[in-house]
Each structure stands twice: as C-alpha cells, then as structure tokens.
Amino acid sequence: MKHSATDLDPRVILRTIESAISELGTFSTALILQDTVSKITGDSEAFDLAETLSETFPMYGELIATGNDPDDIKNFIKENTKYLAETLKGFTSIVVVGIEAVILDQLARHLPDSIIYIVPHTGNMDAERVLSNFPANVRLIDLRDLMPLGGVRSVLISYIFCPMGDDSFVYPVTFRAVGPDIRSAYNQIIGLNMLSGYQRYLSDMAPLYSTSRFFTTQFRMV
Amino acid sequence: MTSIALIIVMMLTLLLQAIIPTRKMLIIFCGATVTITIAAVLDNQSIISIYNGVPWDVLVILLGLGIFSTLFARSRIFSYLAVWCSGASKGDSLLILAMFSAIMFFLSCTLNNLTALLLVLPVLLTILKALGVTQDFIGLCFSLLIVACNLGGAATPIGDFPAILLMGTGSISFLRYLALAFPMCLLIFGIILSVAVYYHKKKVKENTSLLERSLALTSMAKLYRNIAIDKTILYPGIAVFCLMFGLWIAAAEIGLSPGVICFTGVGIYMIIKNEAAEEIIRHHVDFESILFLTALFLMVSCMAGSGLLDQVAALLSDSFKDTRMLICALMICCGISTAIFSAGPSMATMLPIAKQIILRGDVAGDTVYVGLALSVCAGSSFLLTAATAGPLAQSMVEKSGLKTREGSPAIFNFMTFIPFGIVSFTIIQLCGLAFVLARI
Numbered sequence: 001m002k003h004s005a006t007d008l009d010p011r012v013i014l015r016t017i018e019s020a021i022s023e024l025g026t027f028s029t030a031l032i033l034q035d036t037v038s039k040i041t042g043d044s045e046a047f048d049l050a051e052t053l054s055e056t057f058p059m060y061g062e063l064i065a066t067g068n069d070p071d072d073i074k075n076f077i078k079e080n081t082k083y084l085a086e087t088l089k090g091f092t093s094i095v096v097v098g099i100e101a102v103i104l105d106q107l108a109r110h111l112p113d114s115i116i117y118i119v120p121h122t123g124n125m126d127a128e129r130v131l132s133n134f135p136a137n138v139r140l141i142d143l144r145d146l147m148p149l150g151g152v153r154s155v156l157i158s159y160i161f162c163p164m165g166d167d168s169f170v171y172p173v174t175f176r177a178v179g180p181d182i183r184s185a186y187n188q189i190i191g192l193n194m195l196s197g198y199q200r201y202l203s204d205m206a207p208l209y210s211t212s213r214f215f216t217t218q219f220r221m222v
Numbered sequence: 223m224t225s226i227a228l229i230i231v232m233m234l235t236l237l238l239q240a241i242i243p244t245r246k247m248l249i250i251f252c253g254a255t256v257t258i259t260i261a262a263v264l265d266n267q268s269i270i271s272i273y274n275g276v277p278w279d280v281l282v283i284l285l286g287l288g289i290f291s292t293l294f295a296r297s298r299i300f301s302y303l304a305v306w307c308s309g310a311s312k313g314d315s316l317l318i319l320a321m322f323s324a325i326m327f328f329l330s331c332t333l334n335n336l337t338a339l340l341l342v343l344p345v346l347l348t349i350l351k352a353l354g355v356t357q358d359f360i361g362l363c364f365s366l367l368i369v370a371c372n373l374g375g376a377a378t379p380i381g382d383f384p385a386i387l388l389m390g391t392g393s394i395s396f397l398r399y400l401a402l403a404f405p406m407c408l409l410i411f412g413i414i415l416s417v418a419v420y421y422h423k424k425k426v427k428e429n430t431s432l433l434e435r436s437l438a439l440t441s442m443a444k445l446y447r448n449i450a451i452d453k454t455i456l457y458p459g460i461a462v463f464c465l466m467f468g469l470w471i472a473a474a475e476i477g478l479s480p481g482v483i484c485f486t487g488v489g490i491y492m493i494i495k496n497e498a499a500e501e502i503i504r505h506h507v508d509f510e511s512i513l514f515l516t517a518l519f520l521m522v523s524c525m526a527g528s529g530l531l532d533q534v535a536a537l538l539s540d541s542f543k544d545t546r547m548l549i550c551a552l553m554i555c556c557g558i559s560t561a562i563f564s565a566g567p568s569m570a571t572m573l574p575i576a577k578q579i580i581l582r583g584d585v586a587g588d589t590v591y592v593g594l595a596l597s598v599c600a601g602s603s604f605l606l607t608a609a610t611a612g613p614l615a616q617s618m619v620e621k622s623g624l625k626t627r628e629g630s631p632a633i634f635n636f637m638t639f640i641p642f643g644i645v646s647f648t649i650i651q652l653c654g655l656a657f658v659l660a661r662i
Contacts, residue, residue, distance in 0.1 A: 005433055011629070016352045016437040023445055036440045040433055101444070124623075126344060132298070133448040 005037050005045045010056040013049075017057075022125040025100035026171075026204065027161070027194050027222075030063045035070040058200040062162055065199055066222070073222055077102055080221045084192070085110030087219070088155060093117060095141075095149050095186075097158040097178075098171040099130070103192065103221065108138050117141045117149060121171040146177060150185025158215075160191040161205055162198035166212055169198070169205035178214040191215035194222050224264045225530045231256050232521055232571075236563045243607070247514060254517035261524035275523025276516065279481030280390030285512055286484035287380055290459075291337040292502045293495060297456035298449060300329060300338075304345035305446045313353055313435030315428045319363050320415060322346050323370040327411050330374025331381050331404075332463070335611040336508070338371060343615065347622040348445060352438035354627040358426045364615050364634045365642035366418045369603045370411060371611045373650070376599035377407035379470070379480075383515070384569040384598040389470075389480050393573070394591045396470035396480065402592045407599070410653045414646055455495055462491040511610075515566055522570045531571075535578030545584040546662055550655055552576060552590075553597040557651050560601025561608045569598050589661040596654030604647040606639040 013033075020029040037046040050061035066073070081103055088094055088107075094114050096104065098121040108116050116138045120130070127140050141149075146156070158174040168191075170178075178189060191211065208214065235253025239246040261267040307325060311317035322342065329338040346367075350360070375382025379389040379399040388394050430438075466487035473480055492499035525531055542548035552572065560568040576594055580587045606612035616634055624632040 008431065008433065012354060012434060013437065015354050015625070016434055017441055019348055019351060019445060020441040028444075029441075032440055032444055033437065036437050037433065040436050101447075105448070126348075129344070129445060133446070 005041045005049045005052075008052075010053050013053060014056050019125075022120075022122045023099065023101075023130050025098065025102070025121070025159075026059045027063070027159070028100050028102040030057070030060045031070055031073060031102060033057075033060055034063055038070065054200055055203070058202050058204070059161070061200050062195050062198055062202070066195060074102065076222050078106060080219075081106040082110065084219055084221075087190075088114065091153055091155045093149055093151070093154040095119070095146060095154060095156045097121070097146075097156065097174045100159055100192075100194070101133070104134070104138070108135050112137055115139060117145070119143055119146065119173060119177065121173045143173065143176060146182050147185050150182070152187055154186060155188045155190060156182070156186045157190045157192060160193050160208070160211060160215065160218065161202060162195045163193055163211060163218075164197045166210050168208050168211045169202040170208050172206040175206040175208065183214070187216075189214065189216050191218045193218055193220045196220075224260060224528055225533065227260050227264065228257060228525050228528055228530055231260065232525060235521070236567050239567075240563055240607075243613075247510065250514055250517040254520045257521045257524045261527060265524075265528050267524065267527045271527055272520060272523050275526055276519040277387065277391045279479050280387050281512055281516060281519075282481035283380070283386050283390050283484045284383065284515070285507070286481075286488040287386070288334060288508050288512075289499070289502060290463075290484075290488050290491060291333040292506050293491060293499055294455065294459040294463075295333070295337055295341055296498060297452045297459060299451050299456055300325075300333075300341040301345060301446070302449055302451055304342045305442065305449060308345060308349045308442050309439060311349075313349075313430065313439050315353070315355055315359055315426070315430070316419065316422055318346070318349065318353075319359075319366060319418060319422060322363070323366045323411075323415060323418075326367050326370040327374040327377075327408075330371045331378045335371040335375055335382065335609065336614055338374075339367075339611055339614055339618070343367075343618050344622075345446075347618065347624055349438060349442055351622070351624050352441050353430055353435065354625075355428060356426060356628075357626045357630075357633060359422070359428060360619070360624070360626065360632045360634060361638040362418060362422060362426065362642065364619060365639050365646075366414070368606070368609065368611050368615055368639070369414055369642070369646045369650075372599050372602045372609055373407045373411045373414075376595050377404045379403075382565070382599075384565055384595045387569055387573060388591050388595065391573070392479075393577070394588050395474060398588050399592065399595075402588060403595060406592070406596065406653065406657055410596075410650055413653070414649055417645060417649070455498070458491060458494045462487045462494075465490075511566075515570075518567055518570050522574065525571075526574050531574040532578055535575045538575065539579060539582065546659055548579060549585060549590055549593065549658055549662065552579065553593050553654060553658065554651065556594050556597040557601040557604070557647065557654075560598045561604035561647070564608055564610075565598045565602050568601060569594065585662055589658055593654050593658035596650060596657065600647045600650035600654060603650060604643045606636045606643065612639065 017029050034046055037049055047064055050064040053060050085107055092114055095117045097119045099118060118140050131140055161169040231253055235249055239249045258272060307321040311321055325342055326338060379385045379396050389396055466483055469483040470480055538548060542551050556568055556572045572594060576590050580590055602609035619632055619634040626632055
C-alpha cells in the first residue's frame with residue numbers, strides 16, 4: 001500500500017518516531033525523518049510534510065526551513081563536534097543534559113579519556129538500550145546527581161533550539177538543570193545552538209527568555 | 223489412611239499455589255512440611271530416604287543452565303539477531319510473525335524460556351510500537367511466541383524442566399531424547415505456524431504504508447545503531463556449550479552424570495568470565511524456581527515412598543487393559559494437569575507413575591517419556607498461566623505501553639490467549655498421541 005507522506009495522519013508519523021524522540025533526541029529524529037521521507041517520496045514531499053507536522057512535531061519544520069540537505073547537516077555537525085571536543089579536552093567530567101545522538105555519538109568517541117554523564121530529556125526510554133549504543137565512557141544519570149558532579153574540571157552542556165535574539169527553546173529538563181543552584185556548581189555552562197530563528201512555536205519544548213543569562217558560552221552546532 | 227492424607231495435602235497444595243500464585247512459595251513449603259511430617263510420623267519414612275528421593279542432579283542442571291543462559295545472553299547475540307530479523311522482515315507483519323516465532327523456538331531449545339523472552343521481546347515490542355499493528359495481530363503474535371517457546375523447550379533435553387527432569391533422572395539419554403523430540407517439535411511448530419499464517423491472511427488486516435514501514439525500520443536501526451556482540455563472552459560460551467553437548471552425548475560411555483557435566487561446563491565458563499559470573503550469581507540467579515521444585519520433589523518423594531504412586535499406576539493399568547489406551551490416558555491426564563498445575567508439579571507427579579507402567583515391559587520407555595514431554599508442552603500452551611513465559615509476556619506487553627493501530631492500549635491477557643491456546647493444545651496433544659501410537 002503506497003501513501004503520499006502528506007496523506008498520513010500526523011499521529012501515525014509521531015507513533016513511528018516516538019521511541020526515537022525519547023532515545024535519540026528531537027533534533028536527531030527530525031533529521032532521520034527528513035532523510036527517510038526525502039529518499040522515499042522526494043524533497044518536495046519532505047517539504048510539504050513540515051506543514052502536516054507543524055503542531056505534532058514542529059522541530060521537523062524548523063529543520064526543513066533551513067533548506068539544507070540531511071547529509072550537509074550531518075557534515076556541519078561532524079565538523080562542529082570536532083571543535084567542541086577540542087574545547088572540552090581539559091574537562092574530566094562532561095555533563096550533558098538531554099540526548100541528541102547525532103552529536104553525542106561523535107563527542108563520546110572524540111573524548112575517550114573524559115567521562116560523559118547524560119541526563120536524559122525523558123524518562124520514557126529503555127536506558128539499557130540507550131547506553132549500549134555509546135562507548136564505555138558514557139553514563140546515564142539523574143537530575144539529582146548534577147550537583148555533586150560540579151567542580152572546576154566539570155562542564156555542563158545542553159541544547160538551545162532555534163535561538164532568536166535572546167529567546168530560545170530548551171528541553172524542559174534543561175530548564176531545571178540551568179537553575180541558580182546547579183549553575184553555581186559549574187564553572188562553565190555551554191549551550192549548543194541547534195538551528196537559528198524559529199517560525200513555529202516548539203510546543204514540546206520549554207521557552208527560555210534571556211538565554212544568555214543561563215549559559216556562560218554558546219556554541220553553534222547547526 | 224496415610225495415602226489418602228498425602229493425596230489430600232498434595233492436591234490442596236497444588237490447587238492453592240495455582241489459585242494464589244503470589245503466595246506460591248509459602249504454600250509449597252507449607253505443603254512440603256506437612257507432607258514430610260505425615261510421611262515421617264504416620265508412614266515411618268526416614269528423612270534420609272525422603273531426601274534421597276529428590277533428583278538433585280535435575281536441580282543442579284537447572285541451576286547450571288540458568289547461570290549459563292544469563293551469562294551467554296550478555297554477549298548480546300540474541301538482541302543482535304532480533305534486530306537483524308526486524309530489518310530482514312522489511313516491516314511486513316507476516317514475516318515478523320514467522321521470523322520472531324522461529325527465533326523463539328530455536329532460542330528456547332538451549333535457553334530457558336524466560337531468558338529467551340526477556341532478550342527478544344524488547345526488540346519485538348519496539349518494532350511493533352513503531353509499525354502500529356492491530357489488536358488481532360498482537361494477540362496472534364504473542365500467543366504464537368509463547369507456544370514457540372514451549373515447543374522449543376520440549377525439543378531438547380536442556381530446553382525446559384520436563385526434559386531436564388527426564389535427562390537428569392537418567393530416564394532417557396541426551397541423544398535419544400534429542401533424536402525423538404526435536405523433529406517432532408519442529409514438525410508441530412511448522413503446523414502451528416502454518417495455522418497462524420492462515421489465520422493472519424484471513425483475519426488480520428494490516429495496511430501499513432511504505433513510508434510508515436521505512437520510518438519504523440530506520441528508527442529501529444538508529445535505536446540499535448551501535449549494538450555490538452561481545453565476542454569475549456560469545457566465543458567461550460559457544461566452546462563450553464559444544465563441550466557440554468559432546469559430553470552429554472557420550473555421558474553413558476564416560477560414566478558422568480548430566481548434572482556433573484553441566485556443572486563442569488558452567489564452572490569453566492564462570493572461571494573465564496569470572497567478574498560477570500560473580501555478579502550474575504549474586505543478583506540474577508532464579509533461586510525461587512529451584513526452591514519451588516525442591517519442595518515439590520520432597521512432596522513427590524514422600525508419595526513415592528508411601529507406595530502411593532505405584533498404587534495409582536496399578537489402578538491405571540487395571541482401568542485400561544490396552545497399553546495404547548493406558549498411555550493415551552496418561553498423556554491426556556498429564557496435559558490437563560499441566561494446564562492447571564503447571565509443568566513442574568505435573569511432570570514430577572506423572573513421571574514416577576509412567577516409570578511403573580514402563581516397568582511392566584509392554585512399551586518402550588523413550589516413547590512414553592517423549593510423549594509425556596509433548597503432553598506437558600501441550601498443557602503449558604493451553605492457558606496463559608500454565609507456563610511462566612505467559613505471565614511474563616503479559617506483563618512486558620502491559621509495561622511497554624504498546625498501542626494498537628487505532629491508538630487504544632494493546633491487550634494480551636488470559637482471555638486473548640485462550641482461543642489460540644485451545645488450538646495449540648489440541649494440535650500438540652494430538653501430534654503427541656499420534657507419535658506414541660505410531661511407535662507402540
């Protein structure tokens with residue numbers, strides 16, 4: 001049975017990528033969706049699908065709006081992750097809030113001597129499966145473990161989606177992680193800028209106004 | 223008088239543990255204590271003779287294979303296989319049904335059913351979640367998986383408790399059991415799979431689009447993108463298993479019991495992977511089922527010591543003059559009692575009776591033993607609660623949050639399983655009876 005991408009019920013598409021959003025991250029899943037839809041139905045349908053998914057999965061539309069090919073985006077991330085890894089070489093503990101597999105897969109390989117602690121952005125996931133995809137220097141932790149991990153040789157990293165001016169969107173868990181108590185425990189809090197500007201309200205994320213107050217450094221990924 | 227008291231206590235214990243599974247350990251231990259007291263006080267049986275009636279070799283094999291399965295599973299070979307099957311199925315529900323049930327059958331031949339389910343079900347649930355299947359398919363797929371588990375377990379002498387009991391008590395040799403049971407179980411699995419495929423084509427309406435399937439498969443591939451087999455666990459595991467397999471085949475010639483061979487092999491494996499083995503023994507060994515079976519064997523030992531089982535065998539022989547009828551009656555009793563009381567109690571009680579009937583010399587022992595194993599398999603496949611794999615699969619489906627294509631929560635419970643259970647029981651039991659009748 002063959003359907004056009006835009007004929008499909010958005011809930012059906014969301015169902016097929018639900019586990020991926022939880023375990024790979026929203027941006028990484030949007031990238032997979034773009035790649036798959038483009039290959040099967042062509043670029044124009046991949047573009048049209050953005051409107052179909054504007055309410056259920058708005059990140060996809062934001063990604064499509066960049067006008068970039070999935071392979072180009074992967075290449076940007078590859079290059080930028082290399083620079084990010086150089087920046088992080090002095091830290092022994094790297095705490096990442098939220099999973100974006102497209103970045104973390106490479107980061108963990110670039111930094112084999114550092115321990116990377118990940119706070120998942122959702123509890124609805126198979127932790128064992130998530131860990132089995134990463135090298136041995138990656139650990140999954142809980143929000144409560146963030147404070148004790150702080151220190152001069154620790155850095156906290158999270159994702160800033162679609163920043164525009166000083167406004168942006170973050171994973172709801174990031175909002176908690178960059179609170180004043182945890183901020184005081186870390187020397188550096190790095191925000192990884194994913195995409196820039198937004199046309200759709202990312203309803204599945206937490207809006208963050210005055211982003212620069214929460215992150216000491218911002219690093220452009222895509 | 224003693225015999226009647228022992229029967230009442232045994233029946234009451236088995237019934238209560240089936241009705242209140244949350245207290246089954248307490249019930250079985252109380253039953254064993256009362257049985258031993260009755261046998262010692264009223265029947266003058268010595269405690270030593272009661273202990274001697276327990277087939278310790280069987281418990282050793284169960285424990286050893288449990289450790290082996292858990293350790294070997296850490297190689298991730300089975301998850302790798304399940305992920306490969308998801309990709310190879312191309313998201314086609316019929317292929318998923320056939321491939322995953324075949325995996326369950328072959329895994330259960332060597333691993334215990336619970337380990338096999340725990341390894342394969344997470345992968346299957348993920349692909350089904352992404353594909354969005356109908357309630358009809360969910361019922362069919364998980365029911366077939368459980369029956370495949372039961373058949374795989376019955377196919378080899380190390381797959382499940384009844385077969386381990388037969389090998390551990392020396393009732394039948396490893397090779398003889400394998401030669402008789404494996405082709406039979408494979409044939410029955412083929413028949414049941416064909417029925418399931420026919421049902422799927424007639425009743426199950428799946429209309430997944432190409433894009434949905436592609437998205438589901440791509441998501442799966444990314445979720446398991448870096449899954450790697452741990453060869454340091456896999457290779458020693460295969461080597462040790464081949465060693466045990468060879469020794470089991472030659473057990474009679476070299477004079478080693480199956481339990482000693484199992485412990486030797488598992489011991490070598492544990493030395494090679496000592497850190498993981500230590501962790502498994504401390505935290506993951508299923509001591510509960512070993513203790514349950516020990517209590518059960520103590521009860522059966524008391525009954526055997528009182529001569530009760532001989533009396534039951536004599537009664538059956540008197541009631542059925544024709545040997546064929548006698549064996550058929552025994553097998554049907556075994557199948558039904560397994561459905562009610564589960565495989566352990568049923569096989570532990572029926573085996574001594576079968577041995578008494580075989581001693582009369584009218585029928586070959588190996589035929590009856592394999593027939594009994596098939597009947598236990600039929601009974602285990604009758605009700606969802608009859609085998610441990612059933613409730614585990616039910617709970618895994620519930621916890622996974624799997625939804626149907628229509629968006630309602632997927633249901634897999636006692637009632638969903640019943641129609642498939644009745645068909646499976648009938649097919650396995652009839653094939654078992656045909657096997658025995660053809661060989662007498």
